[in-house]
Amino acid sequence: MIKEAVYHRPKNEYAYAIDEKSVHIKLKTKKNDVQKVTLIFGDPYDFDSNQNSWISNSTDMWFNGSDDLHDYWIAKVTTKHRRLRYGFLLENPIQSIYYTERGFYKKAPSDASYxxxxxxxxxxxxxxxxxWVSSTVWYQIFPERFANGNPSINPKNSLPWNSRRPSQKSYYGGDFQGIMDKLDYIASLGVTGLYLTPIFKAHSNHKYDTIDYMEIDPQFGDKDTFKKLVQKCHAKGIKVMLDAVFNHSGLYFPPFQDVIKNGDNSPYKDWFHLHNLPLKTDFLANYDTFGYVPTMPKLNTENKEVKAYLLNVAKYWIEEFDIDGWRLDVANEVDHAFWRDFRKVVKEAKPDAYILGEVWHDAMPWLLGDQFDAVMNYPLTTAITEYFTTNNINKAEFMNSVNKILNMYPETINSVQFNLLGSHDTARILTLSNSNKEKVKLQMLMQFTMPGTPCIYYGDEISMEGGEDPDCRRCMIWEEKKQDKEMLGFVKKIISLRKQFKVFRTNNNFAFLSPKDRNNIISFTKSIADQELLVVLNNSEFTEKFKLPNKYNQQKVLDLIME
Amino acid sequence: MIKEAVYHRPKNEYAYAIDEKSVHIKLKTKKNDVQKVTLIFGDPYDFDSNQNSWISNSTDMWFNGSDDLHDYWIAKVTTKHRRLRYGFLLENPIQSIYYTERGFYKKAPSDASYxxxxxxxxxxxxxxxxxWVSSTVWYQIFPERFANGNPSINPKNSLPWNSRRPSQKSYYGGDFQGIMDKLDYIASLGVTGLYLTPIFKAHSNHKYDTIDYMEIDPQFGDKDTFKKLVQKCHAKGIKVMLDAVFNHSGLYFPPFQDVIKNGDNSPYKDWFHLHNLPLKTDFLANYDTFGYVPTMPKLNTENKEVKAYLLNVAKYWIEEFDIDGWRLDVANEVDHAFWRDFRKVVKEAKPDAYILGEVWHDAMPWLLGDQFDAVMNYPLTTAITEYFTTNNINKAEFMNSVNKILNMYPETINSVQFNLLGSHDTARILTLSNSNKEKVKLQMLMQFTMPGTPCIYYGDEISMEGGEDPDCRRCMIWEEKKQDKEMLGFVKKIISLRKQFKVFRTNNNFAFLSPKDRNNIISFTKSIADQELLVVLNNSEFTEKFKLPNKYNQQKVLDLIME
Incomplete structure (x- = not known):
């Protein structure tokens, strides 16, 4: 047994409370090295004075999948007094060994402190x-490009709708009235959440360079229009999530302009991270920025005034407009202390608000219960894209990746992870798939059968194309004859299936089937109570046969997609 | 190379900021499996568009010791813009391999996102x-047993000082006046911190069953006496740390008595975790308790009133009495949210207050910067005791343990860890050492040459004996002829050496020497600037020869202990 590869540590995805009495315990071992893992557990204060030994129980751990190097194991334990000590018995045909915090032992230590x-x-x-999050299906809208409902507020030099491919600087006049006009369409998809990229007053068409966090960008409408939009969404059972760009402001944010103008005398000079004065706002920016973008000066979120200002923003849009969630832009570059207070403010204003961080890397430090509810699940996006479209990884690597992702965070977090195939930041899924719609469907099926909360990027449901930003931000196609109705039907179907069958949304008893088959068929099962979901995805160019596992003989089997 | 054993994860002891520009990066590999590790690092946004590749630098990692299974590596990196992406190049004679967040690669990935x-x-x-903490030497006092300076406030039935061995219920009348009377003695040791076990009004002699967190226990004196004590300590350059018993109250805490009396009508019924009513305070306690102790009902620290009350306690004793630190009893059973707010309140009242948690297990979840400054370093206590006294572990195992402990937390935390050989909760070090004073000295030397902040349990400096609680809580011996003056001199000497030479207190370039020698000599070096400390501890029954390493030839060598 390779003891060096065995890993466990409490209070992250390896040990976390799921309710007031129970915890999940996970273990990582070298792949194919251990045959059976038993969890030894008990109350730390249960002591048998006759035996001079701690009193413990044991339970089998469930094999929770493997990635390229490791196997994962999981068990749920219910405590008597909300306290727990535990260890592991690892067995293979050659060896049995106990693993505790202090190390490995041939005999189970009798002292609970080990x-x-x-x-x-x-x-x-x-x-x-x-x-509500785990059963929500999101629809992401880039407001400038979804629908133009009020041409009277079009920005200057707006182009006719869809008249040409977007550049970094083009405007088409998408607005809130447009979204409201299309709300029946949105609702008809079955989606129950709307994620809007930034809507506050800003300089660019993408609005990630805020000028005023307390104002709606006039090209989208005013506060009344926005309030009406939220109300109309709520009336249709649709939640609304906004984009909080708190890492940096825009160049034209008045406090930053004040520092440009007044330098050392500006009351706002500690609102940013200045290197020296006077400010140079060209490519040699002498202040911290997002990336190397001088028009996005990093906000000093440790400054008390900045923090109070932004926390008030967070509260204001919930209290006054009843929004249901915040998506946090560049979330991992803002301090943890800020997000901890942000969570308090947001959850106090609306206890069931959803806090979603944009973190592309391992995000466990933000997911310990004190900061975010979830992050954008880019590792899943990458795995799906690399297997189904770019062929960067093969079937085995894909399954390894999925297992790794499912074991990356607590299951309580997996159930609300934001699963996306693309966004305003990436090329569209159809374009990435070389316009192969069947590939898109496979990817959507994968997305919709994973735990988490899936999101559709506006237009993907009607097979819109688009390369990298800004091409992925084309105007929504509203001419019915240019919409792909077949794809639309497919998307509606999987949304409705996911809503109808809870088994789509959980991760219970997840397991890949036939991983060693040479074909390019991905198949896996999940189950709850009396439902089992078998997903079969043929990622090859050919028709393939799939033999239904014997266990389904004489069972009622429903073909949810083909029928 | 055993890739399965390679471990790294950011934002804990494996990657942490040490100042506004620099981070420490650590890596764990299988023992003796990797010969060289190079850190590859850079700013995530530095991109070479000609090469279509991320721009990175590299630096060698320092071998930071090994435990029984793993080698540890460390490097310090200074960032340009406070942002960092990084990976590792692992080399041995057979293989060179890159390790990134996404996994292992033969070639360094050119995409920073990997x-x-x-x-x-x-x-x-x-x-x-x-x-101030890393250069402090603590002296722990159990106030009931240190010195009786005011017999007029002796508890009823107090026994004459040191007239017999203590039982769970005996009183001898130790008090604040006694401590003040002996302050010259305390200062003469060279200690610069006083840690007092609980002093608030309580029922027992140990005072861990609080009755009133806002009052001094009358057997110790009153608030004026305590204020004077703190002032006198400060005048002598001695900090004062109190014990915060916030996990549970005592049975006679008035709010708990109110629940006993008024049950469902008590305004305090949510201050505790009641299972049902009426309360039974015998061994069948129908409420959460510390361990199974019915006289210590667990406080509901999530209740707003309880939280406000205890946070006010934390603030009050700092603001009114100027104490310098809080030691947190049973710290890991109280909620993290409480400790986060506790830190805010304490650091606001006194920015350089020391927050020390009692956590016997892996405490990383409390040491992320938002809760404690350090924990009681019981793993070090255990390693020292098991090697030098009980012989549970051998030389190699001891060295493994020390390396493991030094690699367990960030170095910034190691430097303030509370290193103790014993306390009111354990048998005295001399008794554990079978009265072998030379063994005690070895252990103290080990303790005083480790990074952290060492603590002497009152009386250990004069060779007091004492078995498990309550025997380890005997009255301090003040008859000079019964005090071990030789041990006292030794303790003073090592305290003074530690204060004089900074190299005692750091962990720079720590390395064990001659680990494979068969003798029972532990030797290690540390160095800063132009000082190198070589520690040689002979843990055998015999005189042993130790050959000074050649590198000291023609160097000025000081024998700090023997000369």
């Missing part, structure tokens, strides 16, 4: 995302 | 313990 410790389940520390 | 991410060094998130 074992791993989950000291106490305090309710307030339990990660508990809003109930 | 690498590990330390997104941004935000100042507020940098763990920064109080400056």
């Amino acid at each position: 074992y791993f410790c989950f000291p106490y389940i305090n309710k307030v520390d339990i990660f508990s995302p809003p109930d | 690498y590990f991410c330390f997104p941004y060094i935000n100042k507020v998130d940098i763990f920064s313990p109080p400056d």
